[in-house]
Amino acid sequence: MEKIIFYILALVIIVFAIASVSSKKMLRSVIYLLFVLIGISGIYFLIDYNFLAAIQLTVYAGGVIVLLIFSVMLVHHIEMELELAKVSKRILVGLASLIGLGVFLTTIYSHEFIVVENYTTTTTEDIGFGLLSYEAGGFILPFEVISILLLASMIGAIVIAKGTKLTNKKNDTV
Amino acid sequence: MIAGISIYEILTVTTILFFIGVYGFITRKNLISILMSVELILNASVINFVVINKYLYPDMLQGVFFSIFIIAVAAAETALAISIIINLYRQIASVEVKDTEIMKY
Amino acid sequence: MDITYTILIPLIPLAVFLLLGIFSQKIKPAVSGVIGVAGLSTSALLSFYTAYQYFFVHGKVDGVYQAIVQKTTWMNFTDTLKIDMGVLIDPISIMMLIVVSVVSLMVHIYSRGYMKGDDGFTRFFAFLSLFSFSMFGLVLATNLFQIYIFWELVGVSSFLLIGYYYTKPSAVSAAKKAFIVTRFADLGFLIGILIIGFYTGTFDFETLNAVNHETGELVLNWASTSFMGLSVITWALILMFMGGAGKSAMFPLHIWLPDAMEGPTPVSALIHAATMVVAGVYLVARLFPMFYFVEDGYALNVVAYVGAFSSLFAAIIALTQTDIKRVLAFSTMSQIGYMMLALGVSKYEGHDGLGYMASMFHLFTHAMFKALLFLGAGSVIHAVHSNYLKDMGGLRKYMPITNITFLIAALAIAGFPLTSGFFSKDEILVAAFESNKLIYFSGVLVAGLTAFYMFRLYFGIFWGKDTKYKHAPHESPISMTLPLMILALISLFGGFIPFSKYVSADRAGFDAHLNYPLAAVAVSVGLIGIALAWVFYKKENNLAEKFSNAFGVFYKWTYDKFYIDEVYLFVTKKIIFNLIAAPIAWFDKKYVDGTMEGIGNKTVVISNKIKGMQSGKIQDYAFSFIAGVVILAMVFIYLWTN
Numbered sequence: 001m002e003k004i005i006f007y008i009l010a011l012v013i014i015v016f017a018i019a020s021v022s023s024k025k026m027l028r029s030v031i032y033l034l035f036v037l038i039g040i041s042g043i044y045f046l047i048d049y050n051f052l053a054a055i056q057l058t059v060y061a062g063g064v065i066v067l068l069i070f071s072v073m074l075v076h077h078i079e080m081e082l083e084l085a086k087v088s089k090r091i092l093v094g095l096a097s098l099i100g101l102g103v104f105l106t107t108i109y110s111h112e113f114i115v116v117e118n119y120t121t122t123t124t125e126d127i128g129f130g131l132l133s134y135e136a137g138g139f140i141l142p143f144e145v146i147s148i149l150l151l152a153s154m155i156g157a158i159v160i161a162k163g164t165k166l167t168n169k170k171n172d173t174v
Numbered sequence: 175m176i177a178g179i180s181i182y183e184i185l186t187v188t189t190i191l192f193f194i195g196v197y198g199f200i201t202r203k204n205l206i207s208i209l210m211s212v213e214l215i216l217n218a219s220v221i222n223f224v225v226i227n228k229y230l231y232p233d234m235l236q237g238v239f240f241s242i243f244i245i246a247v248a249a250a251e252t253a254l255a256i257s258i259i260i261n262l263y264r265q266i267a268s269v270e271v272k273d274t275e276i277m278k279y
Numbered sequence: 280m281d282i283t284y285t286i287l288i289p290l291i292p293l294a295v296f297l298l299l300g301i302f303s304q305k306i307k308p309a310v311s312g313v314i315g316v317a318g319l320s321t322s323a324l325l326s327f328y329t330a331y332q333y334f335f336v337h338g339k340v341d342g343v344y345q346a347i348v349q350k351t352t353w354m355n356f357t358d359t360l361k362i363d364m365g366v367l368i369d370p371i372s373i374m375m376l377i378v379v380s381v382v383s384l385m386v387h388i389y390s391r392g393y394m395k396g397d398d399g400f401t402r403f404f405a406f407l408s409l410f411s412f413s414m415f416g417l418v419l420a421t422n423l424f425q426i427y428i429f430w431e432l433v434g435v436s437s438f439l440l441i442g443y444y445y446t447k448p449s450a451v452s453a454a455k456k457a458f459i460v461t462r463f464a465d466l467g468f469l470i471g472i473l474i475i476g477f478y479t480g481t482f483d484f485e486t487l488n489a490v491n492h493e494t495g496e497l498v499l500n501w502a503s504t505s506f507m508g509l510s511v512i513t514w515a516l517i518l519m520f521m522g523g524a525g526k527s528a529m530f531p532l533h534i535w536l537p538d539a540m541e542g543p544t545p546v547s548a549l550i551h552a553a554t555m556v557v558a559g560v561y562l563v564a565r566l567f568p569m570f571y572f573v574e575d576g577y578a579l580n581v582v583a584y585v586g587a588f589s590s591l592f593a594a595i596i597a598l599t600q601t602d603i604k605r606v607l608a609f610s611t612m613s614q615i616g617y618m619m620l621a622l623g624v625s626k627y628e629g630h631d632g633l634g635y636m637a638s639m640f641h642l643f644t645h646a647m648f649k650a651l652l653f654l655g656a657g658s659v660i661h662a663v664h665s666n667y668l669k670d671m672g673g674l675r676k677y678m679p680i681t682n683i684t685f686l687i688a689a690l691a692i693a694g695f696p697l698t699s700g701f702f703s704k705d706e707i708l709v710a711a712f713e714s715n716k717l718i719y720f721s722g723v724l725v726a727g728l729t730a731f732y733m734f735r736l737y738f739g740i741f742w743g744k745d746t747k748y749k750h751a752p753h754e755s756p757i758s759m760t761l762p763l764m765i766l767a768l769i770s771l772f773g774g775f776i777p778f779s780k781y782v783s784a785d786r787a788g789f790d791a792h793l794n795y796p797l798a799a800v801a802v803s804v805g806l807i808g809i810a811l812a813w814v815f816y817k818k819e820n821n822l823a824e825k826f827s828n829a830f831g832v833f834y835k836w837t838y839d840k841f842y843i844d845e846v847y848l849f850v851t852k853k854i855i856f857n858l859i860a861a862p863i864a865w866f867d868k869k870y871v872d873g874t875m876e877g878i879g880n881k882t883v884v885i886s887n888k889i890k891g892m893q894s895g896k897i898q899d900y901a902f903s904f905i906a907g908v909v910i911l912a913m914v915f916i917y918l919w920t921n
Contacts, residue, residue: 003178010187017191017214021198026206033210036191040217043184046176047228052241059245064213064252071206071256075263083270085201093200093902097193100909104189107916113181118232130235131242139239146246153250161257200902208898271896 006046013039024081026072034065051124181229185222192218205259205269209252216248282347285329285366288322288376289415292408295319299405308400312391315404319387319411323380330373334781344370344786346485350421359480367421367484370782371564371639375418378646379554381769383411385762386549389654392758393545393661403443403543410436414554418561422482423472423519426562430468430526433555434461440550441542453538460535464525471518478511488568490627490785497572509577516570516578520585523559528612529619530589534844536612540604540666544657547604552611552653553646560618560642567635567784571627583623587718590616592841594728598735599838602666603656606736607649610692613725614645620722621707624714625784632784633791634710640778641703647773648691648700651766655685658759659740662752668739675741677752680760682741684767689737691770693730694805701802702774702793708801709794726801730808738816 013036020032037060044053084090131139176184195214202208220241227237263269295318299311306314333344350365387407394403413432420426435458442454476482490497507514521532528536539551550556563570563582570579590613597609618638625634658681663671675682691700704726711719754760779791828834836842892899 002176006176006179006183010183013187014190014194017194020214021194021202021207021211026204029207029210033213036214037217040221043221044224047225048175049224049228049238052224052238055242055245059249060213060217063249067252067256068206068210071259074260075206075269082207083203085203090201093197096902096906096909097197100196100905100912101189101193103909103912103916104193105186107912108185108189109182110920113230115181115229116232117175118228119175120232122235122238127235127238127242130239137236142239142243146243150246150250153254157253157257160254160261196901196905200898200905202898271898 002046006043009039009042009046012036013043024084026076026082027069029082030065030068030072033068034061037061037065048119048121051122051127175228175232181225184225188218188221188225191221203271205262205271205274206256208271209255209259213248213252216244220244282329282349282366282368284325285368285419288325288329288380289412289419291318291322291325292411292415296405296408296412299401299408303401303405306401308395311401311404312387315408316384316387316391318408319380319384322411322415323384326373326376326380329368330377333368333373334370342787344781344788346786348421348485360476360482362424362482363422364425365421366419368419370786371561372418374639374643374782375561376415378643379411379414379418382549382553382646382650382766383407383414385650385654385766386545389548389657389759389762390543390545392756393657394543399443403440406436406439406443407546407549410440410550410555414558417558420484422484423475423487424482426565427465427468427472430522430558430562431465433550433558434458434465434526437461437539437550437555440546441539443542443546447541449538450541453535453541457535457539460532461525464532465522467518467525468522471515471522474511474515474518478515484565488566490568490572497568510574512569513574513577516566516573517581519566520559520563520570520578520582523562524585525559526562527556527559527615527619528589529559529585529616530592531843533589533593533612534847537605537608537840540602540608544604544653544660547608548650548653548657551608552649556611556615557618557642557646560615560622560638563619563622564635564639567622567625568627570622571625571784579623579625581623583620583715583718586616586619586621586623587721588616590614590620590725591721591728592616594725594732596840597732598728599834601668603659603668603671603736603740604653604666606732607652607656610652610729610733611649613729614641614649614692617704617707617722617725618642618645620718621710624711624718626714627784629783629785629787630789630791632789633706633779634714635784636779636782636789636791637703637706637710639782641700641707643778644691644699644703644770644773647766648688648698648770651684651688651763651770652692654759654763654766655681655688658755658763659685661755661759668736671740672743673741674752678741678754680754680763684760684763685737685741687767688770689733692733693809694726694801695809696798696802697774699770699773701798703778705793705798705801706791709797712794712797723801723804727804727808730805731812734809734812735816738812742817 016032016035016039020029020036023029023032037056041053041056041061044050044056085093130137131143134140192215195211195218198211198214199208202211223237223240223244225237227234231237259269262274266273268274295315299306299314303311333347339345346367346369348365348367350363350367352361353364354362356362387404390403390407394400397403410433413429413436417426417429417433420429438454438458441457442450444450445454472482475487479487481487488497523529525532536551536556540547542551570576570582593609593612593616597606597613600606600609618641621634621638621641623634625632625636625638627635658678659671659674660666662674662678662681665671687698691698694701694704708719708722708726711722777791780788783789839845
């Protein structure tokens, strides 16, 4: 059962990813990306990382995709067709990607992974303790850094997106 | 662990996803599309972190933490990138890569 | 003896040059004349003081005048080869200091009158000061390289002063000619210097000239490499003599000197009669021990024959010239040839070094009376506004002082008894007689010719026909006649200086005596020359014309200076330009330039092609990056798995 679900999810992810990078319509491309992200969260569910799956759904499917859609709406007509790269270039890049894929897969398949059989479920509690732990192996410092980064990027995004209006106003008051 | 699914199959899927992202990054001519391709690449690596954590070191959670950080950074990055793109659109009324070559000089 | 102050002798004119050169537009002509004269007077006083200190107080140690050197290392090439800058005081450099400073001072004073009202008055004085600086530097040089630097500097000042009237095309081309011919000769000088530096490892005069008195040979050792049958050092000396011949207008490098008369007359007096043109003589004298001892004086023989030939050659040409300055120019060339031949026949020790001493003595006296002749000629030209004999005649009534001083100078150069020229010329002839009869007879012949053409000139200017002048010529102002009178005094009595006591090849000094039989021969030949000139030119008559007609072709040849200029023109224009330069230029344009331009064009084409790689698009870079990573990964996997 899980096997079948995985294969379906894998198929969804790959097909929609390809569709996303080759679609001529911008908005459709974004929606295909949404399906890819949802498929990925499905994989998280399958390997029992429920918290991560939830984050994937809220942050990616809920946040990033909405942002993307809004930006697309702001800068494009919905029906606008995207300009595609030259055929020769697409073939060249596709070939390079395939070769790279081959190299990666050879490496992966030639490596013996020491797999530990387990079916443990990781709870949100475990993750919370791990993130806020002060002890060795605890992630409290990166956690704080990330929070500062998010704050900084939020302020930066606002300032940049506001553009000249904000900075001019500032200059006027000063 | 997913019953009946080896780590190889999952890694194969993520590798394919990664190279689709690379392909998109190189071929697309639109800044927002490029951003989306970057998201694909990031997601492929996140899955790898998670899966390797689960299959090889089930007792630890480092892979999960890294995934969380990557997602947070990706979100921040997207927000910033989109604000830059919108600002750029205000300036030159375009988000095509070919119109934004001025930095090369 | 502390000689540090002697460095001021060249430096004061340099300062004057800089002052006048930089502020040439600001300084009033009257002021610049005073500055120039004041600067030169200081240098002259210092020169006299140095001479007094050297000859009478400090210079003589154990009966020999010591060379006093003060120098500092300027450039250090290797441990053994370095170039010094400094001052070298010895009898000949002191003598040259006196000559240069006296003549230069006289010319400065004279120029204040002669150049009055000229637009470039300040510029003229600046150049004169530059020349004086260079000449002093040349005289005081301690080594070959230093002398070469100042050698070129005098060349430049000469160029600037010949081309002083730069609006006149003839002056410009004369300046170029002088510069190019002397430069060509200096090429030989430079090569000679380099050979000397290479084989002996030193440029220093004292080291090069050091003589071992016991063996009577040079102390210096050099590799006895020979080239075409002569040792390389002999070749180097001949090459350096070529430089000297260029500067001193020896045949066949003399062609620039007559044309150089395009410059203002005071310049001709200073540079092209008294000082710069004797630089070649000075150079040979400076290196005399080398010339004498290397290979039994082979190079010195070359000097003697070139000198003798030039002196005869120039004297013959001088007979027929009608431009008074050109007559004087060829006379200068002839007299320098005299000095060269005297050096050439000289030996080293004691009384045998008579030629050396006579050459230096003649250099001294000649500088005085030839400067006087030129300044006198300048005074005449100033009055008549023409250079040509045909426009002159009967001037003795209008210009008494010029007349008398010119007569004194002419007597001196003709070797009239008891004038300065008599003594120096007599000693030259004695030295030649003792060494080489052929050279002696040519010298006697030249003495006769000199007396003849000089008095042809004198009678032509001051006697002869009574030319009617548009405005009556008048005597020059005191600023011009004063130098004439001073120089006339020196020309009259300069011969009584006991020169041989002070200047001699081995610096020890000796007693020179008149050789009465030989003196009688020289004087009688001179008197015959004067008498002939008297007959031909004293009164207006057609004797001279008949005579020149009798000679016919030969007269024409002489008048055209034996076509040496034309030979040069033929060689340069027809042979060098057409046969060598033109094909080389073609090759240069076609292949050398073509190759370079081809490389440039190809680079442009290629860079246009590969410019696309730097598109500025991050995606292109990403593609290259990914492709590179993949290729590297493949390589590494291949290496690891095998």
